[in-house]
Amino acid sequence: MHMSPHAAEQGYQGPLIITKGGTYSGNWESKDSDVPAIDIRTKEPVIIEYSNIRGAGHLIRSIGYSANITVRHSSGYGITPTPYSNYEKPRRFLNVDVFKNIVVENCYMENTAGIYLAQRYVGDGTPQNTIRIRYNRARNIDGRIYNGLAKVQFVQFNYRGEAPHIEIAWNEVINEPNNSAVEDNINIYNSRGTVASPIRIHNNYIQGAFPFPANAEKYTGGGIITDSPETDSTMATAYLKVYDNQLVGLGNYCLGIAGGNNIEMYRNRAIVAARFEDNTLYSCWTGGIWAKDYYKLNSTFKNKMHHNTLGIVGQTGTWRNEIMDSTFVAAETFDNTILPEEITPTLEKQEYELWLNKLAHNNIRLGPQPSKATANKVIDYK
Template identity: 35%
Template sequence: MKLTYVTLLACLGLLVVLGACKRTSDLPIEVVQPDEPVAVVPDSVFQGPLIITSGGKYTGNYKSSDSKIPAISIYTTEPVELTNCLIVGAGDLIKCVEATNLNIHHNNFYGLPPNLNDQWGRVLNDYRPHTLVFEHNFVEHTGGILLDHKDTAANAVITVTIRYNIIRNTDKRKSDLTGGEERSAIQFNTVAKVGGEISWNQFENLPNRSFLLHNINLYNSGGKSGEPYLIHDNYIKGAYPFPLDANYYVGSGITADGDASSNTMETMSQFVNAYNNQVISTCNAGMNIAGGHDIHFYNNTIISSGKYSNGARSDRFWGGCCMWNAAQVPAAFFINNSIKDNTIGYVSTDRVFPQPVRQDFVVVPGNILSVRPNDNIALPNPITLEVENAELPKWKAKLTANNIVLGNVR
């Protein structure tokens, strides 16, 4: 079923837009019991935490059981290569000073339960990165990747390439299971005019075993005119609240957004192309354009059945592909965005767009002319767990067809 602009306008009266995607209802929420244990770290002999002060190639097994001490700390702007490492920690696994040049490939990363009631540590905490290649890694139960601000050196050319990784159960919780500061599997925070791509990664998050904001979030970040930042050919499964009956959750598969107070045309999220991604079973939303300009989502598949993996239904599923100025940037800056040629089937309780119990698209009134979904494909009802599960074999077939092997496999 093709959805045109006329169809969209006719249906807008049926949409109920909720601030920050908050939803409640009288539906019962069943607590899903975890269907597999927390990550088990392979038996190994570990060295203590590693401090790197000069460039070079580093290989080994490194571990920190202290939430305050990273497993690896990098204090050099010289090129550093980390490969064939087993890196384990209760805090950040890798933490960097600014302007680093990193090639991190073919490693295994495992987060340990935090102590001192800290949060799960990030797999990489990189402040003002200069260049980053993060490829062929296996990551289990961490606070995700944070790229925090851009290198401010004159004429700095920033490139970030994140490919061929398996990233499981991103978690922002503290040791007492309360939520801490927001964390995403991949978080760009104010990294503008960056080159590179996020592609061919597999994200997996289980209910109760994970608690993340977005799987991929570009916050006041993106590429540049003529060279958009690319997010393509990723498989994303799962984004859930904790506890599962919480009445507020704002996560997603992929979101581009920002902060109105610091935004200009040059610094807000901009020039992002997201395409050929599979986004499955993400509460709140599949993909969001929530601030910025020149952001284009196309040829993606977004499917959620409105149920957890054990069949328990939930009203935490809100909208498939959402486009609205949640960042409240000036209207003149929220331009040249598009959602087109996506295939969507997103179950949302009490919604009727484009079919009963569905909300495939969300366009907030007042933003229609500058941002509108055109010519997207609505999957027929019913959208079931079986429809969700059929996407994984398609993903595996795509990997095989492109001769791609994920994770720490040579």
């Protein structure tokens, strides 16, 4: 399996177990899928910075400790998976169940299984107790495990409890066909923001979402989705704003509402030429945006999808996306723009140039920076 030569240049120590709060810097690895490279066993605040981490399983893990974790200016690499016991252990960059505060900023991820936040938010609702995933670069989100494939994402929320001040912003995620194995790039599953402070997913660049192998016909992944098989609407996915993202070259879908309420998706750009570099068409379905009460549990309502720009090549040309299952008012507002011109790989490449110009205009630097003096300042984008 491909591994960046930059990962091999570092001198690595064996797995690290953290039992006390503090700031940690170094290079750690685990060649055993059952053993995380860094295992955090404390509820005290832990900062991991200016570090390199690589693993055959979870890179950074915290299970059952009401975690307060900041990871910044660090790089994580997935290495060859090994046999595992009891349950799948994909190479998550960060895997946490119960948490108070999670910050992942200015990091680089390669061949990892992204960030997974599960079970429960137990913070106090202040800006110091939230989730911030910003200014990161990810290459090839990869769910391959020993003799198999797990469903993984760049970001997966699966926590219970409302949490304010959440932001997933200014991340660059690029997945290559046959070098990646990603399901949804961002999936919000039964997780909630608040009325006054919705989850904000904005100004991300997401390129590539493919089955493995890439020429397979069946694929259920894609771009950014909300999902919620929850009968109680007060527990379902809710209070999200998804805006100003660029979604390029994705299989299956770009933006989707499969469940949840009070969700607004707007000013996003979705450009899909649906061709590989050798000019062959994707074998899987390709689509732009959709809203559907997939589970028909009456917890999906008061959603809006508007002012998005779409250029999607499907099996029969550009597919003009429509609301699915409007009986359940999956999207009360659905008003978007279909690009009239032919959608080509050249247009996809132009989207990346737009992204680079956006970063430069906003003075955003992605990935690890060489010193604290050059680290990103916090900017509150509306």
